[in-house]
Amino acid sequence: MFERIAIAIAFSPRLQTLLAEANRIQQLFDSELIIIHVGSHTQEDDMKMESSLKEAGLQENIKVIWESGDPAKRILSVCKKEKVDLLVAGALKKEDFINYYLGSIARKILRKADCSVLMLTEPSLKSNPSQRMVIHAEDSPYATQAIKVGTYIGKIQSTAQLHIVREIKLYGLAMSVSSERTEDELSEIRKNLVNEEIKIVEDILKEVDTKGLKINIKVISGKSGFELANFCNRTKSDLLIVGAPNRKMGIFDRVFPHDLEYIFADLPCDILIVNPKRKNG
């Protein structure tokens, strides 16, 4: 599924937890692992890296790449050069006002990466498999792949609950222009709007092995990313999986937030953005 995984690290207090997560993710997908460090590269750093990797049990199939310059740019350029399928990094849940508009490293990666990205909000030393996962089956050319990745992870980690969320677009407008109907017709339209969305998800699920998974298809309406974040918070989910948007986001998307921008601004939990473009390219 992800053959080459990279993890972006810095010598921060979270280093060991991130490496522990990297180790588990490498095993989960049985893949090669690239460690990317942007910053100084002294002999002391080399030794520090070596001992950290050892402590995390990372010794096989590992490549360490040292880079210097703008962290987000360098990380993304390494991913491109090394044909990375999945980039893992740590992120704070909330962005402050300045970072929201200027963009922290984590958010720049989320917005601009050409590969899949797993952003961990609370990396831990101990194995912490996802118990409640949410997959967004919406508005992305990669929604089906997101469902496939999500169900795969769900099965391997024996997730307790897997929610697949689909949005009814312009529900308010659809209902208000239907107001010239009788009460029965109106409730039929309302029911059909929900059922149509459920059917779309069910059709995708037919192509996916979901044996043993407890799946709940949830239909929501409202501002897509915002309602999705609300749903993750309400269900106390620990991993949200979404397909990558069909274009990269810019400053306008921050001023007029929509879809994933709502999620980026305030990560409800760990987020995996599925973007298999590299494979195709």
Added chain:
Amino acid sequence: MDKLNHSEVINLLIQLCVMLSLGRLMAELARKFKQPAVVGEILAGIILGPTILGNFTPEAFEMLFPTSGASAVVLDGFIQIAVVLLLFIAGLEVDLHIVWQQGKQALYVSLVSLIVPFVAGFIVTWFFPEIFDYTDQSKQLVFAMFIGTVMAITALPVVARVLMDLEVFKTRMGMLIIASAMIIDLVGWIIFTIILNMMGSNSESLSLSKTIWISIGFTVLMLTVGKGLINKALPWINKRLAWPGGLLSLSLAICFLGAAFTEYIGIHSIFGAFIIGVALGDSKHLSERAKEIIHQFINNIFAPLFFISIGLGIDFISAFNLQIILVLLVLAFIFKVLGATVGARMGGLSKYESMAVGFGMNTHGTLEVILGAIALNEGLITDEIFVAILVMVVVTIIASAPLMKYCLKFVPTKN
């Protein structure tokens, strides 16, 4: 404080009763023919107005709808409020979120389908005003801009309904039409605000450049700072006040405040109501259910009063001018359809899909009627031109669904 006397209260209540009940009846009749309520409501106005009731029983018409006196003033007040509220829900329908999602494609469709008919309408009106029997040379520029704007606008609620009936509402093409109509609404109303100011009926009219800057400034401010404030206030309202009562009354309060503000600074009240609607509708905290309730409330109580009132002031038979009607229809069916089709082709849609978008975007409706009614009140257009606009609106509404359906026959699969 002046008050309505006993008979004026009775008269006003009967006016409202007759308007709402005949409006409903005619809207139901329109529904039977799969047409939107607005078509029936305009017909109800024609029946109740000088065209039919006034011609056959002038005494009854005079008694029911006196042109002077307190009840006429109060009814006019109701209609003014109705226009402001209609613009407010027109703003609510503009979902910037969908516009961003559709990106460049929607921008192509909207801009080309706005520019081509606007320019065509402007040129024809500017160079051949005699076609419209238009003699006021001092207002020729504004008039040309007005006809251009009427041609350029797309009626979002009507086209949304057509798309739902054709079951293409949620397709790529459907969303593209919806997003493009939303952009046109936003730009169209800024243009119309400028036209209103150029009409110069307001004694404190602003200069053209000032109007443009204030309109754009107000729009940007409301969509950034204003939306931020709304985003802060709505969760508090939703949590602590009765729902939907609190939301309804405070939403309308802010709508009236915005309308009063834009009226005060010299741009028309409807612009304020529209932009407040856009800002509120784009808030992540305004639920779709709440939007639906606000829509229902305004669409079923205030909208009929406005659309029926249109027929009360005009004799449609004497103001029927076939030449003007045909000119507007030709302009709409050639240039609006052409503009939208070319825009959709530029956006990468197939030939027949683009043609379907073209016919879909050539759906006129509520906003054109409001625009026409204001222009008529301000003395910019004649009864004949207004009637021609109404006919054009009704014809495009009736024609859009079958024409789109025909084009979609040639589209291999729904995407």
